[in-house]
Amino acid sequence: MKVLVPVKRVIDAYVSIRVKSDGSGVDTDNVKMSLNPFCEIALEEAIRLKEAGTATEVVLVSVGSADIETVMRSGLAMGADRAIRVDADNDVEPLAIAKILKHVVETEEAGLVITGKQSIDGDNNQTGQMLSALLGWSQATFASEVVLEGDSAKVTREIDGGLETVAIPMPAVITTDLRLNEPRYPTLPNIMKAKKKPLDVIALADTGVDAAKRQTITNVSPPEARSAGVMVGSVAELVDKLKNEAKVI
Amino acid sequence: MTTLVIAHHDNAELHASTLNTVTAATQVGGDVHVLVAGSGAGAVAEQASQVAGVAKVLHADAEQFKDGVSVEVANLVVSLAGDYSHIMAGSTTSGKDMLPRVAALIDSSQISDIMSVESADTFKRPIYAGNAIATVQSSDATKVITVRPTGFDAAENGGSAEVAAIEGPAAVGSTSVVGRELTVSERPDLGAADIVVSGGRGVGSAENFKIIEGLADKLGAAVGASRAAVDAGYMPNDYQVGQTGKVVAPNLYVAVGISGAIQHLAGMKDSKVIVAINKDEEAPIFQVADYGLVADLFEAVPELVEAL
Ligand SMILES: Cc1cc2nc3c(=O)[nH]c(=O)nc-3n(C[C@H](O)[C@H](O)[C@H](O)COP(=O)(O)OP(=O)(O)OC[C@H]3O[C@@H](n4cnc5c(N)ncnc54)[C@H](O)[C@@H]3O)c2cc1C
Ligand SMILES: Cc1cc2nc3c(=O)[nH]c(=O)nc-3n(C[C@H](O)[C@H](O)[C@H](O)COP(=O)(O)OP(=O)(O)OC[C@H]3O[C@@H](n4cnc5c(N)ncnc54)[C@H](O)[C@@H]3O)c2cc1C
Numbered sequence: 388m389k390v391l392v393p394v395k396r397v398i399d400a401y402v403s404i405r406v407k408s409d410g411s412g413v414d415t416d417n418v419k420m421s422l423n424p425f426c427e428i429a430l431e432e433a434i435r436l437k438e439a440g441t442a443t444e445v446v447l448v449s450v451g452s453a454d455i456e457t458v459m460r461s462g463l464a465m466g467a468d469r470a471i472r473v474d475a476d477n478d479v480e481p482l483a484i485a486k487i488l489k490h491v492v493e494t495e496e497a498g499l500v501i502t503g504k505q506s507i508d509g510d511n512n513q514t515g516q517m518l519s520a521l522l523g524w525s526q527a528t529f530a531s532e533v534v535l536e537g538d539s540a541k542v543t544r545e546i547d548g549g550l551e552t553v554a555i556p557m558p559a560v561i562t563t564d565l566r567l568n569e570p571r572y573p574t575l576p577n578i579m580k581a582k583k584k585p586l587d588v589i590a591l592a593d594t595g596v597d598a599a600k601r602q603t604i605t606n607v608s609p610p611e612a613r614s615a616g617v618m619v620g621s622v623a624e625l626v627d628k629l630k631n632e633a634k635v636i
Numbered sequence: 637m638t639t640l641v642i643a644h645h646d647n648a649e650l651h652a653s654t655l656n657t658v659t660a661a662t663q664v665g666g667d668v669h670v671l672v673a674g675s676g677a678g679a680v681a682e683q684a685s686q687v688a689g690v691a692k693v694l695h696a697d698a699e700q701f702k703d704g705v706s707v708e709v710a711n712l713v714v715s716l717a718g719d720y721s722h723i724m725a726g727s728t729t730s731g732k733d734m735l736p737r738v739a740a741l742i743d744s745s746q747i748s749d750i751m752s753v754e755s756a757d758t759f760k761r762p763i764y765a766g767n768a769i770a771t772v773q774s775s776d777a778t779k780v781i782t783v784r785p786t787g788f789d790a791a792e793n794g795g796s797a798e799v800a801a802i803e804g805p806a807a808v809g810s811t812s813v814v815g816r817e818l819t820v821s822e823r824p825d826l827g828a829a830d831i832v833v834s835g836g837r838g839v840g841s842a843e844n845f846k847i848i849e850g851l852a853d854k855l856g857a858a859v860g861a862s863r864a865a866v867d868a869g870y871m872p873n874d875y876q877v878g879q880t881g882k883v884v885a886p887n888l889y890v891a892v893g894i895s896g897a898i899q900h901l902a903g904m905k906d907s908k909v910i911v912a913i914n915k916d917e918e919a920p921i922f923q924v925a926d927y928g929l930v931a932d933l934f935e936a937v938p939e940l941v942e943a944l
Contacts, residue, residue, distance in 0.1 A: 398764070400899070403767070403898065404764045404767050404768065406767075406768045413763075413764060413768050425880075480745045481736070481745070481746070482739065482740060482743070482744070482745045482746070483745075485740060504880075505880065507764070507765065507879065507880075507899075508763060508764055509763055510748065510749065510762065510763055510764070510765070510879070511746070511748045512732045512736070512748055512749075513736040513739070513746050513748060514736075515736075516706070516732075516733065516734075516735075516736035516737050516740070517736045517737070517739065517740035517746075518740075519737065520710065520736070520737035520738075520740040520741050521740050521741075525707075525810055525811060526706060526707060526733075526737070526811075527811075528706075528729075528732070528733045529729060529733070531873065541814065543815075544729075545729070545873045545874070546729040546730070546874070547728050547729045547730070547827070547874055547882070548816075548818040548819060548874055549816065549817050549818040549819045549872055549873070549874050550815075550816070550817040550818075550872075550873065551813060551815070551816045551817075552813070552814050552815035552816070553705075553811055553812065553813055553814065554811070554812050554814045555810060555811050556810050564873075564880075565863065565867070565880060566866070566867065566873060600745075601744070601745035601774060601775050601776050602745055602747065602772050602773065602774050602775070603772070603773045603775075604770050604771065604772055604773075605758070605771045605772070605773050606770070606771040607763070607768050607769070607770050607771075608768070608769050608771075609767070609768060609769070610762070610766055610767065610768070610769055610905075613905065613910075613924050613926075615923075616910070616922075616924075616925050616926035616927055616928060617926070617927060617928070618917075618922070618927075618928045618929070618930065619927050619928065619929050621929075622929070622931075622936055622939040622940050622943055623943060625911065625927055625929055625940070626940065626943045626944065628927050629888070629909070629911070629927070633888075633909045633926065633927075635831070635887050635888040635908070635909050636831075636855060636888065636944070
């Protein structure tokens with residue numbers, strides 16, 4: 388079974404982002420970029436399936452411009468066998484990304500897709516579910532445990548009330564939550580090897596998908612700042628402030 | 637213009653997030669209908685009909701909707717979509733799981749996690765863990781939207797909408813829920829609580845979390861946790877507050893032994909009053925706290941419980 392892992396390049400999780408003063412977006416120049424953490428978890432799960440003999444090949448796919456290839460190489464260094472980049476702008480909407488991914492799933496004849504539950508920049512939490520619906524495949528989101536059993540899978544999901552386990556037939560789209568696994572760090576020899584792994588580029592036109600935007604971001608602004616608070620010297624002072632100043636207890 | 641709100645419920649009770657979603661729907665203008673898809677969920681449909689601002693409740697009662705499996709609910713919503721200008725669900729794990737399927741099947745680009753309605757086609761939503769707010773205008777004929785519950789007040793009671801029984805499409809039947817480990821707690825729901833007391837890695841162990849729970853019980857509060865505390869197994873996953881956990885905005889949020897990483901702040905910085913207790917005076921949590929106390933939590937929290 389071939390496993391497809393869609394990945395996205397994002398501003399690194401530990402960078403403080405800066406909103407551009409003209410309201411056009413977030414400054415991405417000279418900022419550290421990384422693989423979206425949830426995509427790393429997806430990739431780790433796929434690699435483990437291959438190590439366990441369940442998956443035959445792990446194919447990484449990303450939709451975006453040539454600048455995303457650096458982070459795609461770090462995915463190859465983690466252990467993906469090869470990569471496909473669909474050449475497009477870096478601001479394609481999740482619906483169009485899902486349509487593009489559907490095309491790749493079909494041409495690759497993949498049997499399982501593992502995506503991140505959300506990317507930490509757009510925070511959309513849509514792509515995997517959309518892909519599942521478009522393919523007519525099973526869906527299991529927010530996975531914290533995945534057990535493949537022949538033609539079916541048991542997936543434990545992190546939901547608002549706790550945990551839920553679903554049984555689904557394959558093929559399926561699974562999206563990852565934080566506690567599914569701990570992604571490995573690429574070793575130096577694997578980083579070297581990754582440079583030679585195949586990274587094919589497909590033109591957007593060849594997917595047949597119309598990626599025209601349905602949404603316009605008319606403005607991006609910083610959130611309202613909280614005004615600075617005070618330090619209290621003791622528990623007694625804290626209780627007094629909460630009772631008599633903030634009046635919240 | 638009519639908005640369809642997908643109710644979140646457990647077949648017995650309407651979840652509080654649905655009330656916030658109804659408020660977002662009324663701000664769009666036009667009528668508001670609520671869909672209750674469940675099994676034996678008549679009481680929920682009744683409850684939805686009493687929410688002010690709701691003109692009609694659609695009630696689909698079938699075995700396939702018992703567990704809220706998204707494949708089934710999404711197909712039902714798709715079968716109704718033609719009648720609506722907007723389709724909304726709360727940004728709960730069930731709304732996030734289900735609604736993108738609807739969007740894809742009706743070929744609409746979803747707008748996720750809106751925090752305000754600017755007009756019928758323009759909405760504000762947080763991106764980058766809430767460190768930027770995007771104003772998004774949609775050109776899709778039917779707008780498919782998930783709603784951040786903390787962005788909208790809960791709709792009040794006082795309605796008397798008609799409840800119409802509807803039939804859903806045939807069951808897909810492929811997904812079965814085979815197990816659930818749900819947190820059972822006497823404390824208020826984390827998402828809707830008036831006061832939240834959260835603990836982080838500084839609490840040190842699952843056993844030590846009793847200190848946090850003790851303070852929460854004294855205040856009648858819900859308990860939350862940082863990702864580090866959940867990853868370490870101190871608390872279950874559904875306690876996680878943050879960018880990739882729950883977003884809360886209580887009147888009072890008490891962060892104990894939490895450093896204040898941006899991903900944690902994303903889930904609580906809209907709280908009215910924030911208290912931080914941390915032994916490191918440099919901890920970033922103090923930058924958003926209204927009241928900061930530099931102290932060892934193992935001394936300060938018991939003292940606080942005593943003083944309340
Ligand atoms: C400069 C800039 C401008 C932008 N302008 C707009 C705009 O005008 N309108 C708008 O709607 N959005 C805009 N965006 C946001 C961008 O389009 C989103 O990143 C995109 O919509 C994908 O959403 P997401 O990554 O949050 O999806 P999610 O659904 O949160 O992603 C979940 C998972 O889907 C997969 N995935 C997501 N994206 C890709 C990808 N590209 N390739 C492969 N797999 C992927 C990954 O597995 C990921 O973990 C802009 C972004 C940038 C950087
Ligand atoms: C993709 C991604 C998603 C994430 N999503 C989330 C999320 O949703 N929610 C979230 O919370 N995090 C999230 N994180 C993790 C986040 O970056 C931080 O690692 C995490 O919030 C740290 O938790 P903490 O503050 O409990 O731990 P630490 O950062 O280790 O802080 C512990 C604090 O406790 C204090 N302390 C220790 N002992 C005591 C004592 N005896 N008395 C008083 N104070 C004490 C220390 O001074 C320190 O400030 C995410 C990270 C990534 C990469």
